[in-house]
Amino acid sequence: MAPHQTPAEAASRSGLAHAVVRMTGRDPKEEGRVSTPLELLFDLTFVVAVGTAADKFAELLSEGHVGGALLGFGLAMFAISVAWINFTWFASAFDTDDWVYRIFTMGQMIGVVVFALGLPSMFHSIEQGGHLDMRAIVLGYVVMRVAMSGQWWRAARQSPAYRTVCMANIRWVLLLQIGWVVLALLHIGLVTAFIGAVVLGALELLLPVFAQGHADGTPWHPHHIAERYGLFAIITLGEGVVGTIASSQGLLGGDNGTHWTWNAVAVVVCGVGLTFGMWWVYFATPFGELLELRPRRGYLFGYGHILVFVAIAATGAGLHVAGLYLEHESALHRVAVVLSIAIPVGGFLLLVYGLHTLLFSYADKVHVLLIALTGAVLALAVVLAAAGVPTAVCLLVITVAPFVSVVGAETVGHNHQKVMFAALEGND
Known part of the structure; x- marks a missing residue:
């Protein structure tokens, strides 16, 4: 129980009672704080x-x-x-x-x-x-x-x-x-x-x-905030799954929609692959630990995520656009369809790296390399679309983009992150 909490407040917050509790402010260092x-x-x-x-x-x-x-x-x-x-x-x-x-x-x-x-x-x-x-x-x-x-x-x-x-x-x-x-x-x-x-x-x-211009801030909890943002990121990532289903249903052949076409396979692989890869990239950064060490960056973290959420949801919408195009129900050109997915995917990766850099106040050279490689993959998908390569192939190429960062994070990224955390703790 936090020092400033009464037993009634602690009981209510643990689910033992639901009487009216004075809203005195939570303990920002409360242990085990999770989403309710x-x-x-x-x-x-x-x-x-x-x-x-x-x-x-x-x-x-x-x-x-x-x-x-x-x-x-x-x-x-x-x-x-x-x-x-x-x-x-x-x-x-x-x-x-x-x-x-x-x-x-x-x-x-x-x-x-x-x-x-x-x-x-x-x-x-x-x-x-x-x-x-x-x-x-x-x-x-x-x-x-x-x-x-x-x-x-x-x-x-x-x-x-x-x-x-x-x-x-x-x-x-x-x-x-x-x-x-x-x-x-x-x-x-x-x-x-x-x-x-x-x-x-x-x-x-x-x-x-x-x-807050003339007052102290509120007693928010860094790990709770990071968890909540992670959950909302998962909500928006869910649009990738929704977009995949919406796109692939109309691409199934046969009288009962039981025949899997090549386009349907490509959309499913792309949708699930992009959703999984973007999830992996986002959660590679321990935002809770970062906010605990740099609470003054809370405003940047909080509102900087708006564009992250937009990019994730737009990726799911782009998958739906691809499905409509493959069903011949779109007025867009093939290149525009590929761009409708490539742009938000690239934007998402840039924004996550940007948040990482600003929160750490350190630009990792490895990130620059990974961004360049990711950009090359996305550009290749667009070039292939312009050259007349089937859209399904272009979608599979886009799927590779987030996994460039995944490989980087799982090989050298974690060690670089440990060094950056050690530097932050040393400065404190």
């Missing part, structure tokens, strides 16, 4: 949201609306990621798991579902090319954020040490929600709406800076 069943249930609603966004992105992209598809998917994934991140960091610092906390969390889950239900109308409005219909997704987003503000309000009342930062979060969150509502209600064109969304999105990212 409520956090896992909360994540399930985001599975639906990410899946819907990826599915609509793939459909719009396959129809040749590249710019619109990127706009809709980027906006959807940004909102999904920011809402999830805000809840996760709050939970790491103040989770009480009592009935009040659970009710507020259920309210956020309702918001996620409303948001997911509004995604089709947003993508449809982009396809029509008139104005950006954000009404339903903004409604869901506001529900999420207002419920989150309720959590912050409770923490502000019951945690005097963190009252300033809690109240600042409430003020900025509610102010930004007014901005999103105004943007959703204005009947404006896509370009103007996009500019407005960029401005509001930038303010969302700066919210922790505004809220």
Whole structure:
């Protein structure tokens, strides 16, 4: 039991009681801190949201609306990621798991579902090319954020040490929600709406800076945060599996879809291979230990992951695009189809290496070599597509890309990482 916890608080957090517990802040050095069943249930609603966004992105992209598809998917994934991140960091610092906390969390889950239900109308409005219909997704987003503000309000009342930062979060969150509502209600064109969304999105990212500018941060747990981000990475990686199934089902031959075609085999190998390889690369870095040694890099870690999540989900959507193309249901050229997978895969690897470099404050020469080799593999796939090589072969070439990093990590990467950790511990 942490020194500042009462027996009732410790009992509640261990699942022995569910009376109302004062939200005094968790111990950031609490041993054995892991994700709670409520956090896992909360994540399930985001599975639906990410899946819907990826599915609509793939459909719009396959129809040749590249710019619109990127706009809709980027906006959807940004909102999904920011809402999830805000809840996760709050939970790491103040989770009480009592009935009040659970009710507020259920309210956020309702918001996620409303948001997911509004995604089709947003993508449809982009396809029509008139104005950006954000009404339903903004409604869901506001529900999420207002419920989150309720959590912050409770923490502000019951945690005097963190009252300033809690109240600042409430003020900025509610102010930004007014901005999103105004943007959703204005009947404006896509370009103007996009500019407005960029401005509001930038303010969302700066919210922790505004809220903590004149106060200490919250008592978040480094290993708990790293575990939560790893779980969300797995959720987005699940889109690779979903994209694989969606792509391969229409490629099975025979009256009952029981005949495996060469294209179906290639899609399955590529989908599972990419998903597994990207998972291996992500978890090669012990982010929990890094955050424990460099807690001031928490902001970089937290929001730097947004693009990582986008790249992972986009890879799954790209697999769906490939399946539609192989079924002759896409307006894209072969090269564009290959790029729809190669670009997010390459982006994911660059972002993971980038986070590794910035968190360690050290650029590993081995990583530079691995990035160059990975880029060569992805470029080869695109060149082969341009040369008329079957798309299935190009997909198999792309599958090799993450395993370049896997081989590097399993041979020399671990030793390099030990040296970097030793240097960090020495500096402390």
